[in-house]
Amino acid sequence: MGPRWKDNGSKATALADPMSNIVARLQSSLIQSGTCGFLSGCGVLLEISHDQVGLLNHACFGRPVTTADTDTNWFRLSLEEAFYMHHCLKCVEIIGEDKSPKRDDELWECMKLKKRTFLEFYKAYSHLRGKNWVVRSGSQYGVDFVAYRHHPALVHSEYAVIVSSEAEGHENCRLKLWSDFECTVRLSGSVAKTLLVLHIKSNENCTFSPSCLEGYTVEERTITRWSPEQRREDQPIVKAESSKG
Known part of the structure; x- marks a missing residue:
């Protein structure tokens, strides 16, 4: 079907700032700040700075969590998002429910048990x-x-x-x-x-x-879904005139 841009300037905006660049900026910021995530149920809670809220939103990782404490910013990541950021991007350390940091293989087994x-x-x-x-x-x-x-x-x-x-x-x-x-x-x-x-x-x-x-x-x-109309001939069928004897 192809992309359906939401307005006339959306395509140009996307081309000017590719998603790979946005993710790279997020990755760099999280590594520099030593960001940690905390296993919570079937997800991971990420405590971040105010500046990182915009980066996470732009990179489309997780969902913001509303709390009474307006000075603290939390995002909730799915298990897949959290492991991708931990294992592939290597920008987030994950703390287990036992309050200890998890190695790759430990986190892997933990997430397989959860899902x-x-x-x-x-x-x-x-x-x-x-x-x-x-x-x-x-x-x-x-x-x-x-x-x-x-x-x-x-x-x-x-x-x-x-x-x-x-x-x-x-x-x-x-x-x-x-x-x-x-x-x-x-x-x-x-x-x-x-x-x-x-x-x-x-x-x-x-x-x-x-x-x-x-x-x-x-x-x-x-x-x-296959549509029969896609296989019909474009030219209309012309009935042959009957010959007169």
């Missing part, structure tokens, strides 16, 4: 983020994620994303039934999004550390 499909969802999330897509929850559209070309204030989300896997104990039952398949494709089309299925495939059985991610591949499939 059964964490490995597959993180692989999909990091795959899209690594390509500079903005990735947000897709629960309001009945999918796993939605992907934006740039900041949601500038452009509408372009893809409705479903994560698929056949790993033992992690099989995603989405799109297994024709009725679910048809509903998902129709819903995506009705909100002007292309359905993108990310199929996570594994070449190894070891999942005890983040290094196992190197043995996983992501197969991308876009699915659109």
